[in-house]
Each structure stands twice: as C-alpha cells, then as structure tokens.
C-alpha cells in the first residue's frame with residue numbers, strides 16, 4: 443500500500459500510521475487532487491515524457507475514480523496514508539503499469555501544495571458569492587429604510603439620530619472590504635506550484651507554464667523551495683475569514699440587543715429562533731448567538747497555522763500537514779455563518795415605530811437643539827449649557843425635548859421660537875446631514891447608487 447516501502451524493512455506500527463495519516467481529512471480535496479493529476483499528465487504527454495496511450499489510460503482511470511468517489515462506490519479506506527496515495531494506488535489497481543507513470547516529475551510536496559491552493563481558491567470563490575448575497579440583502583433593507591429613523595449610538599448610549607439604511611450601510615462597507623480582501627488574496631496566490639518537485643524542481647523537461655495555464659493560474663511559481671513550503675495564502679485566507687467572522691459577530695451582537703425585550707427594534711423570525719425547555723414565554727436568538735460564538739474557532743485556526751509555520755525550516759516539513767483540518771473547519775464555519783446570517787436578516791422584521799420613538803426619547807436631537815441656538819447667534823458653548831438645562835428639565839418630567847411647550851423652552855432661553863419643533867424633529871436632524879457618508883436621504887441615495895454599481899461588477 444505504501445508509496446515508499448522500498449527502503450523500509452519493517453512494517454509501519456499501527457499507532458504511527460494513525461498519527462501520520464491525513465486521508466481522514468485530506469479526502470476533502472479529492473476533486474482538486476484528481477484535477478491536478480489530469481493537468482500534470484496532460485503536460486507530461488505534451489512534452490513527450492509519457493506516451494499518448496498512457497496519458498489516455500491515466501486520464502480515463504482518474505475520471506473513473508472521480509466518478510466512483512462521487513457516486514459513493516469507492517470509499518476511502520484507512521490503510522492509505524493520504525489522498526495522494528489513495529488515488530495513485532487506486533489508479534494502478536485499475537489500469538496497471540501506466541498508472542505508475544503518473545507521478546513522474548512530481549512529488550507529494552508540490553502535489554499537496556497544489557491541492558491546497560486549488561481547494562482554497564475554489565472556496566474563496568464560493569465565500570465571495572455568499573458575501574455578495576449578504577450585501578444584496580443589506581442593500582434591499584437600505585433601500586426600504588431611507589427614512590426609518592433610529593438612534594445612532596456611541597458607548598451604547600443614544601447619541602444622534604440616524605436611519606436604519608445608514609446603520610445597515612456601515613455593515614455594507616465592512617462586508618465590501620471583506621470581498622475585496624478575498625479578491626486580493628486570490629490574485630496574490632494564483633501561481634502554480636506544480637513542477638517544483640520535492641523542493642528542487644525536476645530533471646524532466648516539464649512545461650510548468652502549460653500546467654499552470656491548464657489549471658487557471660496566472661503562471662508558475664518562481665522558486666521551487668518556496669513553492670512547496672508556502673502557506674502564506676492559508677494564513678491570509680484565515681485572516682480574512684477571521685475578519686468576516688468578526689463583522690458577523692458584531693452584527694449578531696447588535697441584533698441580539700435589538701431583539702431583546704428592552705429594545706424590541708427587531709423581531710427575529712420564528713424560523714430563526716428557538717424556545718426554552720422550561721420557560722414557555724422565551725424566543726431566543728440562538729442563531730445570532732451561535733454566529734457570534736463561532737468566531738472563536740475561526741480565530742483559533744488563524745492562531746494555530748501562524749504558530750505551526752513559525753519554526754519550519756525550508757522546505758517541506760510534515761508540520762505543514764496541520765494546515766488542513768483547522769482551515770477546512772474555518773471555511774465551513776464561515777460559510778455556514780454567512781448563509782444562516784443572511785437568511786436570518788432577510789426574514790427579520792424591523793419595528794420602525796419603536797426605533798423612531800427610541801431616538802426621540804433619548805435626546806438624540808440635543809445637538810440639533812444646540813445648533814438651533816447657534817444659528818440664532820448664541821455661542822456654541824453657551825448653547826451646549828442651555829440644552830443641558832432643557833435635558834435636565836425633561837428627565838425630571840419624563841418627557842422628550844419635542845414634548846416641551848414653547849413657554850417651557852422660553853423659560854430656559856428666550857431665543858427659542860415656534861420653529862424649534864421643526865428644527866429638532868427627527869426628520870430635520872437626519873435630512874440636514876447631506877455631506878457624503880452622512881445619513882440624509884440625498885447623501886444615502888448617491889451612496890446606494892455606487893453600491894449598486896459595485897455589486898453589478
């Protein structure tokens with residue numbers, strides 16, 4: 443069964459085999475392994491290193507293995523060390539001697555470097571679609587809520603009024619940067635390591651540019667030692683995934699707060715909530731909590747690979763086999779979180795009246811009341827003090843600024859006139875903020891047009 447039995451006089455100890463094997467997890471990229479082998483043998487034949495006949499037999503054999511794995515006819519059995527050994531042994535079983543020529547001019551070191559890269563590249567493309575779906579959902583909420591007023595917070599204290607569209611826009615920005623990070627990584631990693639051999643290239647006249655082209659890379663890598671031992675792209679990907687997870691976690695935290703009995707800004711759909719086994723009244727935001735909680739394991743994967751890589755001398759060392767399980771887990775975790783989170787927010791309802799009332803009752807228009815005084819000639823520092831007195835008065839009476847009578851306003855400052863109500867309405871507070879990036883409708887509409895264009899690209 444072993445690819446390397448020739449030099450050995452003893453059977454491998456079972457515990458050693460179990461400790462050393464990676465088939466139990468690297469079977470996840472069987473598809474990429476076969477794809478890489480097909481490209482490799484196509485190049486070998488073009489270069490006259492294997493015959494046309496062998497090329498055909500090998501490709502047919504590989505395709506039949508692929509079909510049998512996919513139909514469940516061929517199962518991964520424990521005696522093989524890794525996916526590379528598994529596929530090669532199966533190929534030889536199926537087509538005989540021709541199968542033994544597949545590994546010409548190749549090492550498992552450049553093979554695994556290729557497989558991992560292909561896998562990560564495919565996953566980047568899938569994650570990109572999931573982030574894009576989330577952005578589209580956010581854009582929909584934004585377009586429907588340009589005049590849904592709500593409090594904007596600092597220190598989780600009500601600060602100034604914004605709109606739901608504007609608040610969602612902040613997340614739109616975050617997830618747009620996440621996509622751009624994924625695109626950057628894809629571009630930087632897109633060079634093919636195959637043909638680097640174990641570490642020092644090979645003596646066969648390989649056409650590495652051709653293999654690279656067959657596999658959709660921008661070209662071959664330029665240093666064989668780096669090629670077999672570079673896992674930077676894994677680290678970059680896990681870093682980007684950690685950032686996505688962090689963004690989803692912040693968003694989840696807000697939704698959990700907004701969904702609480704105290705806030706009631708949103709109602710999470712029944713389909714995305716769960717109940718309590720003892721408290722009949724409960725409807726818990728478990729999905730948002732899980733998305734928040736799963737962030738930890740994604741960060742864990744990043745820390746793990748950074749630590750694994752820090753002490754590895756050039757070139758390939760077996761430590762690098764540790765890049766897989768945590769990376770696979772982080773990818774699957776983030777994909778799951780993105781899909782569930784998007785489903786959750788697309789079915790969630792927003793209690794617009796509650797949001798607007800909350801903005802009003804939290805003195806979020808206090809800055810605008812001060813600005814009103816400034817516009818009537820009062821120095822800002824004095825205006826700040828006067829509005830402070832208004833706020834104290836309102837707290838004492840349990841009312842909002844807008845609920846004060848004009849006489850009450852005038853008792854604190856004679857500068858106030860009837861038009862103060864208009865000046866401190868939620869609508870005015872928001873709509874006067876028209877600089878680009880601000881919540882006013884005029885500014886938001888321009889920004890949404892830019893977002894739409896970005897999504898269509």
Ligand code: ARG
Pocket residue numbers: 464468524550551554760762763
């Ligand atoms: N299973 C190994 C890995 O994941 C494949 C490469 C093994 N190469 C070697 N020379 N032992 O890294």
